[in-house]
Amino acid sequence: MDTGKILAGFLAPHPPHLVYGENPPQNEPRSKGGWEPLRWAYERARENLEKYKPDVLLVHSPHWVTQQGHHFLGVQNLCGKSVDPIFPNLFRYSFELNVDVELAEACCEEASAAGLTAKMMRNPEFRVDYGTITTLHMIRPQWDIPIVGISANNSPYYLGTREGLEEMDILGSATRRAVENTGRRAVLLASNTLCHYHFSEEPAVPEDMSQEHPHDYEGYLWDMRVIELLRRGRTNEVFELLPQFIDEAFAEVKSGAFTWMFSAMGYPNIPGELHGYGTVIGTGNAVMEWDMSAAALA
Amino acid sequence: MALETLSWSGTCRLQRWHEIDMSVVSAFLVPGSPLPRIQGGNPPWDAMAKALSAAGDVLASTDPDSIVVYSTQWIAVLDQLWQTREQVAGRHVDENWHEFGVLEYDMAIDVELATACIEESSSIGVKSKAVNYDGFPIDTGTIVADSFLNRIRKPVVVTSNNVYHDMAVTESIGQLVAKSAREQRKDIAVVAVGGLSGAFFRQEIIPEDDRIFSEAYDSANRKMLDLICSGNCQKAMAFVPEYNEQASPEMGFKHFGFVSGALGHKYSKAEVHHYGPLYGSGGAVIEFQV
Numbered sequence A: 001m002d003t004g005k006i007l008a009g010f011l012a013p014h015p016p017h018l019v020y021g022e023n024p025p026q027n028e029p030r031s032k033g034g035w036e037p038l039r040w041a042y043e044r045a046r047e048n049l050e051k052y053k054p055d056v057l058l059v060h061s062p063h064w065v066t067q068q069g070h071h072f073l074g075v076q077n078l079c080g081k082s083v084d085p086i087f088p089n090l091f092r093y094s095f096e097l098n099v100d101v102e103l104a105e106a107c108c109e110e111a112s113a114a115g116l117t118a119k120m121m122r123n124p125e126f127r128v129d130y131g132t133i134t135t136l137h138m139i140r141p142q143w144d145i146p147i148v149g150i151s152a153n154n155s156p157y158y159l160g161t162r163e164g165l166e167e168m169d170i171l172g173s174a175t176r177r178a179v180e181n182t183g184r185r186a187v188l189l190a191s192n193t194l195c196h197y198h199f200s201e202e203p204a205v206p207e208d209m210s211q212e213h214p215h216d217y218e219g220y221l222w223d224m225r226v227i228e229l230l231r232r233g234r235t236n237e238v239f240e241l242l243p244q245f246i247d248e249a250f251a252e253v254k255s256g257a258f259t260w261m262f263s264a265m266g267y268p269n270i271p272g273e274l275h276g277y278g279t280v281i282g283t284g285n286a287v288m289e290w291d292m293s294a295a296a297l298a
Numbered sequence B: 001m002a003l004e005t006l007s008w009s010g011t012c013r014l015q016r017w018h019e020i021d022m023s024v025v026s027a028f029l030v031p032g033s034p035l036p037r038i039q040g041g042n043p044p045w046d047a048m049a050k051a052l053s054a055a056g057d058v059l060a061s062t063d064p065d066s067i068v069v070y071s072t073q074w075i076a077v078l079d080q081l082w083q084t085r086e087q088v089a090g091r092h093v094d095e096n097w098h099e100f101g102v103l104e105y106d107m108a109i110d111v112e113l114a115t116a117c118i119e120e121s122s123s124i125g126v127k128s129k130a131v132n133y134d135g136f137p138i139d140t141g142t143i144v145a146d147s148f149l150n151r152i153r154k155p156v157v158v159t160s161n162n163v164y165h166d167m168a169v170t171e172s173i174g175q176l177v178a179k180s181a182r183e184q185r186k187d188i189a190v191v192a193v194g195g196l197s198g199a200f201f202r203q204e205i206i207p208e209d210d211r212i213f214s215e216a217y218d219s220a221n222r223k224m225l226d227l228i229c230s231g232n233c234q235k236a237m238a239f240v241p242e243y244n245e246q247a248s249p250e251m252g253f254k255h256f257g258f259v260s261g262a263l264g265h266k267y268s269k270a271e272v273h274h275y276g277p278l279y280g281s282g283g284a285v286i287e288f289q290v
Ligand SMILES: [Fe+2]
Pocket: A014, A062, A063, A131, A193, A252
């Protein structure tokens, strides 16, 4: 068996509005579109994902919250209807997905060996969270690549940003070892929004884009600063700034997916490709890609 | 019926009614952890399960027309949400305690009362929204509370915890429910679902070893419970900011605000049926004597 490797990582945020705007058959509500720049960004990301031909997609979602440890989906086939508790008017999605249980178990074991509390989720009636589903739908609507779903332990909220993100760093390197040892060709998905202050009311027509703009100028400036650094491959600087970004922009990267992904990739100082940026009820969302073959050349 | 208008923390204006004909016939504060339900055979959670069942007996004896459930675990962000589907039923797997199986639920919703609350909420400066969707995820806390306290299968009003609502707004929503029930000439039981001290064990523990996370949290919980039991609602409410500092209870202890508001900030005394740990966090089954 060849040593597995991480082919790429994507920043792949999960506003359910993007699924709603696309009108896939799996989602009940119908829209007249909306959030096109972000949806088109995902179209470009989909094309690039196709080129990697990965065996598996690993996704870390902030909306599967587990207080006791980091959990991994561990049932081969999961299906059901996922209704977003915050935007049930927009997202009522019938999902069916296949889990790479062997890799999930390897991730879980590596995380335990690294000192983290880790657990497999074996309940076949488990309802997969809307963050996981939205990210996966937006990056690969065919649902034909097995996945590994990872919960958010929310340690950065419980322990504090720095200490909590250190755990995500450990989880990331554990994930890399698991990918390597199982011989998988893997793509990582960090399901995170950037600045996360949002409007408290929805427009009467949710997809009325005349109502969509950044919630606040400071958050927008933060997003542009972070994206520009990422585009230039200045990863180290981003991680130095991350706690301040989180505090000042209420950035959702606090939940850990972004740190997990970069840790698994070895924090490469390579340029990220920005597929697009847009706001969703005022929050800042970027779809970005890091091609790890560039890291090998760097 | 006397009516006075009070200014309330600058966030909203609400109307306080001094009533003789109370609509609230019983009121409870209970924890939302599923452990007493799905691991109720294990000490120390068995004692919590027994206390929850005892609270259910008391609730049944007050024979309400409907039961109002406010759960801190139903997180809302945009509006105050109210369940308005006639019947909500399903099977729920807790996102953290999935290994312990499935929670089944089947609740008839008091749509009439929920709709009145939605319609009236603008009077307290709150925007409300109806939730009527097949497959909407009912939160663990609501399901657990319904399973223990609503064994008489009464219709329920289920409402959310908007994370941006402060204590005062939450109190006013509790008041609004009681007022709406009164206008419909309904007797209601009020069940506020939420925990005491919020620190929990992040690692796996042996259930028998469960305890409140630290002595400091334990003593803050006991002080809060003593004040609640004294029957001096104002005094207990006044301690909440300090309690929040000391014990970081779930959601700033807004669940107590909801039940206090529903009771018009008045009850004769309260009884703690049980107080104990739920994986390090604090939980108590409290019955308010109205
Ligand atoms: Fe999110």
